[in-house]
Amino acid sequence: DTAVSQTPKYLVTQMGNDKSIKCEQNLGHDTMYWYKQDSKKFLKIMFSYNNKELIINETVPNRFSPKSPDKAHLNLHINSLELGDSAVYFCASSLSGGNHEQYFGPGTRLTVT
């Protein structure tokens, strides 16, 4: 069974479009995250939700809007896509509390043309 899954795995789209990436975890965790890994391989936190409540919101353009319908799901919607949004987006989950590791999904490679 896949612990943290993301769909789609690959996403190719044109500038200006709106797209969504979905994430689901079956680990019973209460905290979920979105990370972005750019072409230089830097991995940066974007958002985190704990029990469906936003707790981390890094300096991310407001074209990016996360939504957590329940504790097992965290989706990322991106409006008006730009070339610079091309990256691999990773979802992760964990139990809350500092003594718990994060489990990462396989990533979604977004290419904006």
Add this chain to the structure above:
Amino acid sequence: DAKTTQPPSMDCAEGRAANLPCNHSTISGNEYVYWYRQIHSQGPQYIIHGLKNNETNEMASLIITEDRKSSTLILPHATLRDTAVYYCIVSPSSGTYKYIFGTGTRLKVLA
């Protein structure tokens, strides 16, 4: 900025121990040291973490210095499948548990 510094790359012969160092001189008393690795373009994979004591699991050992300003991840018998980028992260034990990834160490295990 990442709160850790690691060498950009290391080589290790297959079957030998791989010792990956990490400096975290500004670590606070309530911060854990975590190690993750990323194989090719897969999602990062948790390896081990610790607060102040040395830790061991089926994948690796973590040695933390007494002053907690540095640590070493030890892969006891490296295999070709251990070739990856290894990240050392410090994370608070309360609050937002935000990870700040640095550039990591690219470990190449040689046959």
